[in-house]
Amino acid sequence: METTAMLYQDLERLLLTREEIQEAVKKLGQQITKDYAGKSPLLVCILKGAVVFFTDLIREIDLPLQMEFMSISSYGASTKSSGVVNIRKDLDVDITGRDIIIVEDIVDSGMTLSFLKKVFATRNAASVAIATLLNKPARRRVELDVEYYCFNIPDAFVVGYGLDYDEKYRNLPDIGVLDPRIYTKEE
Ligand code: IMP
Ligand code: MG
Numbered sequence: 001m002e003t004t005a006m007l008y009q010d011l012e013r014l015l016l017t018r019e020e021i022q023e024a025v026k027k028l029g030q031q032i033t034k035d036y037a038g039k040s041p042l043l044v045c046i047l048k049g050a051v052v053f054f055t056d057l058i059r060e061i062d063l064p065l066q067m068e069f070m071s072i073s074s075y076g077a078s079t080k081s082s083g084v085v086n087i088r089k090d091l092d093v094d095i096t097g098r099d100i101i102i103v104e105d106i107v108d109s110g111m112t113l114s115f116l117k118k119v120f121a122t123r124n125a126a127s128v129a130i131a132t133l134l135n136k137p138a139r140r141r142v143e144l145d146v147e148y149y150c151f152n153i154p155d156a157f158v159v160g161y162g163l164d165y166d167e168k169y170r171n172l173p174d175i176g177v178l179d180p181r182i183y184t185k186e187e
Contacts, residue, residue, distance in 0.1 A: 007160075007169055011176035015158055016151060018173045021133075024150035025053065028131065029060020031148065032101065040064040041099040043131075044091065046112075047071040048170070049105035052162035053133040057103060068093060072112060085115040096124045101148075105162050106134040110144040117144070134158065134175075157183070 008014075032041075043065055045054040058067060071089035100120050107113055113130055120128045131148040138155045157180075159165050160172030165183060 012179040016175040033062045100128045104132040109141040114142045
Protein backbone atom coordinates (compact mmCIF):
# COMPACT_ATOMS: atom_id res chain seq x y z
CA MET A 1 0.00 0.00 0.00
CA GLU A 2 1.29 3.45 -0.94
CA THR A 3 0.87 5.30 2.35
CA THR A 4 3.36 8.03 1.49
CA ALA A 5 0.95 9.50 -1.07
CA MET A 6 -0.19 13.07 -0.48
CA LEU A 7 -3.64 12.36 1.00
CA TYR A 8 -2.21 9.98 3.61
CA GLN A 9 -0.19 12.80 5.19
CA ASP A 10 -3.37 14.17 6.81
CA LEU A 11 -4.29 10.89 8.52
CA GLU A 12 -3.63 10.19 12.17
CA ARG A 13 -3.82 6.48 11.47
CA LEU A 14 -5.20 3.96 9.00
CA LEU A 15 -8.39 2.28 10.22
CA LEU A 16 -9.45 -0.07 7.41
CA THR A 17 -7.46 -1.24 4.42
CA ARG A 18 -8.92 -1.66 0.95
CA GLU A 19 -8.54 -5.44 1.33
CA GLU A 20 -10.57 -5.50 4.56
CA ILE A 21 -13.22 -3.30 2.98
CA GLN A 22 -13.43 -5.44 -0.15
CA GLU A 23 -13.90 -8.60 1.89
CA ALA A 24 -16.63 -7.07 4.07
CA VAL A 25 -18.49 -5.61 1.07
CA LYS A 26 -18.43 -8.98 -0.64
CA LYS A 27 -19.89 -10.68 2.45
CA LEU A 28 -22.61 -8.06 2.73
CA GLY A 29 -23.52 -8.50 -0.95
CA GLN A 30 -23.89 -12.24 -0.41
CA GLN A 31 -26.08 -11.67 2.65
CA ILE A 32 -28.38 -9.29 0.77
CA THR A 33 -28.56 -11.73 -2.16
CA LYS A 34 -29.77 -14.40 0.28
CA ASP A 35 -32.18 -12.19 2.22
CA TYR A 36 -33.83 -10.73 -0.90
CA ALA A 37 -34.01 -13.93 -2.95
CA GLY A 38 -36.97 -13.76 -5.35
CA LYS A 39 -37.23 -9.98 -5.03
CA SER A 40 -35.85 -7.08 -7.02
CA PRO A 41 -34.87 -4.47 -4.44
CA LEU A 42 -34.37 -0.80 -5.19
CA LEU A 43 -31.00 0.32 -3.89
CA VAL A 44 -30.89 4.00 -3.02
CA CYS A 45 -27.43 5.53 -2.95
CA ILE A 46 -27.09 8.54 -0.67
CA LEU A 47 -24.88 11.06 -2.45
CA LYS A 48 -22.07 11.70 -2.33
CA GLY A 49 -20.39 9.75 0.46
CA ALA A 50 -21.91 6.36 -0.36
CA VAL A 51 -20.97 6.36 -4.05
CA VAL A 52 -17.76 4.33 -3.76
CA PHE A 53 -19.34 1.76 -1.44
CA PHE A 54 -22.47 1.62 -3.62
CA THR A 55 -20.65 0.84 -6.85
CA ASP A 56 -18.73 -1.96 -5.15
CA LEU A 57 -21.75 -3.36 -3.30
CA ILE A 58 -24.15 -3.62 -6.25
CA ARG A 59 -21.63 -5.78 -8.09
CA GLU A 60 -21.62 -8.26 -5.20
CA ILE A 61 -25.42 -8.66 -5.26
CA ASP A 62 -26.74 -11.38 -7.54
CA LEU A 63 -30.31 -10.09 -7.98
CA PRO A 64 -32.22 -8.07 -10.60
CA LEU A 65 -31.87 -4.86 -8.59
CA GLN A 66 -32.44 -1.25 -9.60
CA MET A 67 -30.58 1.84 -8.47
CA GLU A 68 -31.58 5.35 -7.54
CA PHE A 69 -29.68 8.34 -6.20
CA MET A 70 -30.69 10.79 -3.54
CA SER A 71 -28.94 13.78 -2.02
CA ILE A 72 -29.68 15.08 1.45
CA SER A 73 -28.05 17.80 3.48
CA SER A 74 -25.17 16.75 5.71
CA TYR A 75 -22.21 18.28 7.47
CA GLY A 76 -20.82 20.78 4.98
CA ALA A 77 -17.36 21.78 6.14
CA SER A 78 -17.93 20.70 9.73
CA THR A 79 -17.35 17.41 11.53
CA LYS A 80 -20.58 17.73 13.55
CA SER A 81 -24.15 17.10 12.38
CA SER A 82 -26.19 20.26 11.90
CA GLY A 83 -29.38 18.40 12.85
CA VAL A 84 -31.01 19.90 9.77
CA VAL A 85 -32.10 17.28 7.24
CA ASN A 86 -33.46 18.30 3.87
CA ILE A 87 -33.75 16.66 0.46
CA ARG A 88 -31.56 18.28 -2.20
CA LYS A 89 -32.19 15.69 -4.89
CA ASP A 90 -35.12 13.31 -4.68
CA LEU A 91 -35.73 9.89 -6.24
CA ASP A 92 -36.84 9.76 -9.88
CA VAL A 93 -39.31 6.89 -9.38
CA ASP A 94 -42.43 5.94 -7.45
CA ILE A 95 -41.50 3.50 -4.68
CA THR A 96 -44.97 2.16 -3.88
CA GLY A 97 -44.67 -1.54 -3.06
CA ARG A 98 -40.89 -1.58 -3.53
CA ASP A 99 -38.31 -3.17 -1.27
CA ILE A 100 -35.91 -0.33 -0.53
CA ILE A 101 -32.33 -0.68 0.62
CA ILE A 102 -30.83 2.66 1.59
CA VAL A 103 -27.08 2.56 0.99
CA GLU A 104 -25.14 4.97 3.20
CA ASP A 105 -21.48 5.52 3.98
CA ILE A 106 -21.80 5.97 7.73
CA VAL A 107 -24.47 6.12 10.41
CA ASP A 108 -23.41 8.58 13.05
CA SER A 109 -26.14 10.40 15.04
CA GLY A 110 -28.68 8.46 12.97
CA MET A 111 -30.72 11.58 12.29
CA THR A 112 -30.38 11.51 8.52
CA LEU A 113 -31.49 7.92 8.14
CA SER A 114 -34.20 8.06 10.76
CA PHE A 115 -35.71 10.90 8.72
CA LEU A 116 -35.32 9.01 5.42
CA LYS A 117 -36.86 5.80 6.73
CA LYS A 118 -39.96 7.77 7.72
CA VAL A 119 -40.13 9.50 4.32
CA PHE A 120 -39.99 6.16 2.48
CA ALA A 121 -42.58 4.60 4.77
CA THR A 122 -45.04 7.41 4.02
CA ARG A 123 -44.46 6.78 0.30
CA ASN A 124 -45.75 3.22 0.83
CA ALA A 125 -42.60 1.22 0.25
CA ALA A 126 -43.11 -2.50 0.95
CA SER A 127 -39.99 -2.51 3.14
CA VAL A 128 -37.12 -0.17 4.01
CA ALA A 129 -33.73 -1.41 5.18
CA ILE A 130 -30.42 0.33 5.76
CA ALA A 131 -27.08 -0.94 4.47
CA THR A 132 -24.20 1.15 5.74
CA LEU A 133 -20.49 0.65 5.35
CA LEU A 134 -19.65 2.12 8.76
CA ASN A 135 -21.62 2.34 11.98
CA LYS A 136 -20.71 4.57 14.94
CA PRO A 137 -23.08 3.29 17.66
CA ALA A 138 -21.50 5.46 20.38
CA ARG A 139 -22.75 8.60 18.63
CA ARG A 140 -26.38 7.61 18.13
CA ARG A 141 -28.88 10.31 19.14
CA VAL A 142 -32.09 8.70 17.88
CA GLU A 143 -33.31 5.12 17.94
CA LEU A 144 -32.68 3.49 14.59
CA ASP A 145 -32.63 -0.07 13.27
CA VAL A 146 -29.56 -0.61 11.09
CA GLU A 147 -30.22 -3.84 9.24
CA TYR A 148 -26.83 -4.18 7.56
CA TYR A 149 -23.40 -2.75 8.27
CA CYS A 150 -19.86 -3.76 7.38
CA PHE A 151 -17.95 -2.30 10.35
CA ASN A 152 -18.64 -0.85 13.76
CA ILE A 153 -16.07 1.89 14.34
CA PRO A 154 -15.07 4.00 17.34
CA ASP A 155 -16.03 7.66 17.78
CA ALA A 156 -13.47 9.27 15.49
CA PHE A 157 -13.80 11.34 12.33
CA VAL A 158 -12.85 9.15 9.39
CA VAL A 159 -12.24 9.82 5.70
CA GLY A 160 -11.63 7.81 2.54
CA TYR A 161 -13.52 5.31 0.36
CA GLY A 162 -16.14 7.99 -0.36
CA LEU A 163 -16.12 9.72 3.03
CA ASP A 164 -14.98 13.32 3.03
CA TYR A 165 -13.92 16.22 5.13
CA ASP A 166 -14.79 19.48 3.37
CA GLU A 167 -15.21 17.51 0.09
CA LYS A 168 -11.66 16.14 0.26
CA TYR A 169 -10.26 12.61 0.74
CA ARG A 170 -13.18 10.82 -0.97
CA ASN A 171 -10.73 9.20 -3.40
CA LEU A 172 -8.53 7.62 -0.73
CA PRO A 173 -8.80 3.87 -1.39
CA ASP A 174 -8.54 3.02 2.34
CA ILE A 175 -10.26 4.49 5.40
CA GLY A 176 -8.32 6.44 8.00
CA VAL A 177 -8.84 8.65 11.04
CA LEU A 178 -8.34 12.26 10.01
CA ASP A 179 -5.64 14.05 11.98
CA PRO A 180 -7.53 16.49 14.27
CA ARG A 181 -5.10 19.29 13.37
CA ILE A 182 -6.90 19.44 9.98
CA TYR A 183 -10.19 20.57 11.54
CA THR A 184 -9.33 22.02 14.96
CA LYS A 185 -9.40 25.54 13.54
CA GLU A 186 -13.21 25.33 13.33
CA GLU A 187 -13.83 24.25 16.97
P1 IMP B 1 -25.95 11.33 10.87
O1 IMP B 1 -27.25 11.93 10.44
O2 IMP B 1 -25.34 12.05 12.03
O3 IMP B 1 -26.00 9.85 11.09
O4 IMP B 1 -24.94 11.69 9.72
C1 IMP B 1 -24.55 10.85 8.74
C2 IMP B 1 -23.72 11.61 7.73
O5 IMP B 1 -22.73 12.41 8.38
C3 IMP B 1 -22.97 10.67 6.84
O6 IMP B 1 -23.67 10.38 5.68
C4 IMP B 1 -21.68 11.42 6.56
O7 IMP B 1 -21.86 12.23 5.42
C5 IMP B 1 -21.48 12.32 7.74
N1 IMP B 1 -20.46 11.75 8.69
C6 IMP B 1 -20.68 11.29 9.93
N2 IMP B 1 -19.55 10.85 10.51
C7 IMP B 1 -18.57 11.03 9.59
C8 IMP B 1 -17.15 10.76 9.58
O8 IMP B 1 -16.54 10.25 10.52
N3 IMP B 1 -16.49 11.10 8.43
C9 IMP B 1 -17.11 11.65 7.35
N4 IMP B 1 -18.43 11.92 7.32
C10 IMP B 1 -19.16 11.63 8.42
MG1 MG C 1 -23.11 11.19 3.65
